[in-house]
Amino acid sequence: MARICVFGDSISYGAWDYEQGGWVQRLRRFLDRKFIDSEDYFVVYNLGIDGDATKDLLKRFEFEAPLRMLRMSENEETIIIFEIGVNDACFVESQKEFMTELEKFEENLQELSHLARSYSLKIVFIGLTPVEEIKVTPLPWSKTGKSYKNEYIRKYNEIIKSVCTENKIYFIEIFEKWIELDYKNLLEDGLHPNSKGHEKIFEIVKDFLIKNKIIILNFGNSGN
Numbered sequence: 001m002a003r004i005c006v007f008g009d010s011i012s013y014g015a016w017d018y019e020q021g022g023w024v025q026r027l028r029r030f031l032d033r034k035f036i037d038s039e040d041y042f043v044v045y046n047l048g049i050d051g052d053a054t055k056d057l058l059k060r061f062e063f064e065a066p067l068r069m070l071r072m073s074e075n076e077e078t079i080i081i082f083e084i085g086v087n088d089a090c091f092v093e094s095q096k097e098f099m100t101e102l103e104k105f106e107e108n109l110q111e112l113s114h115l116a117r118s119y120s121l122k123i124v125f126i127g128l129t130p131v132e133e134i135k136v137t138p139l140p141w142s143k144t145g146k147s148y149k150n151e152y153i154r155k156y157n158e159i160i161k162s163v164c165t166e167n168k169i170y171f172i173e174i175f176e177k178w179i180e181l182d183y184k185n186l187l188e189d190g191l192h193p194n195s196k197g198h199e200k201i202f203e204i205v206k207d208f209l210i211k212n213k214i215i216i217l218n219f220g221n222s223g224n
Contacts, residue, residue: 001076002215004031005068007057008083012048013128017187017198024048026202028035028040034217053087054108061115069119069158079214080116081205083126084108084154086148086191089156093138093145098152109163119131122214125164126205127174128157129197130183135190148191171207174201 006012006024014022020029028044035041045068049056069078088100088108100108109125116123136148157175164171178186178200186197193201209215 001040002042002079003068003076004079004081004215005065005163006044006046006048006081006083006114007061007064008048008081008126009052009087010048010192011031011037011086011201012046013050014046014048014052014085014198016192017195022046022048023193023198023201023205026198027206029182030206035119048083051087052084054084054105054112055100057082057084058111059110061112064100065115065119069105077122078120079083079122079124079209080120081124081126082112082116084112085156085160086128086131088154089128089152090139091147091152093147099146104113104135106159106163109160110167113163113167113169122170124170124172124209124214125160126201127160127176128153128189129174129193129201130178132184132187132190134188139191164192169177170212170214172205173178174204177204 012022020026020044023045031042031044047064054102085105088098088105091097091098092099113123119156130150130153131148135151139146139148154175161171161173163169186193187198188194188197210217
């Protein structure tokens with residue numbers, strides 16, 4: 001048995017996927033179907049919280065992670081996936097600063113990487129998704145003048161990639177792949193993916209996990 005713990009924000013939580021509840025839920029359904037009647041099954045925990053930035057995740061990681069691993073044995077492994085950072089890249093007009101400045105963002109990622117090493121050698125960071133700027137600059141439902149811009153998000157995405165390279169951690173590129181697509185059709189409100197967007201993230205993540213043997217489909221005759 002393997003445990004997959006996905007830590008993140010509203011995107012990993014599954015916001016605005018009316019069909020299946022988000023890309024994490026889609027991953028769980030995929031693995032459930034593959035490993036039915038198999039002892040080598042996966043347990044997928046969705047630990048995404050709407051609005052979280054890296055500082056928020058750091059506050060809860062050491063509390064939440066062990067609770068999902070209390071029954072770990074030599075025959076079990078843990079895979080930790082982080083999908084976090086787009087809220088860090090948000091510019092708060094009322095404060096004239098980013099929610100998390102770049103230097104602090106890198107520090108937070110380094111700490112998350114270090115903490116995750118205590119539980120697993122299979123650690124994955126998922127890159128950020130671009131936004132439709134005309135809809136989120138400023139953010140309509142924000143009272144503090146929050147704004148999201150792709151030039152900011154790209155910088156934060158590069159920091160994630162750099163930290164992963166330095167720490168020999170898996171990184172899944174989303175931002176640049178979506179930029180090459182008509183990605184606005186993958187967004188519900190300019191910020192959060194719609195059902196098609198979550199399906200696209202799921203496909204990218206699933207294919208990466210299989211290709212890099214982070215998940216190994218030893219399911220025999222359990223499914224297709």
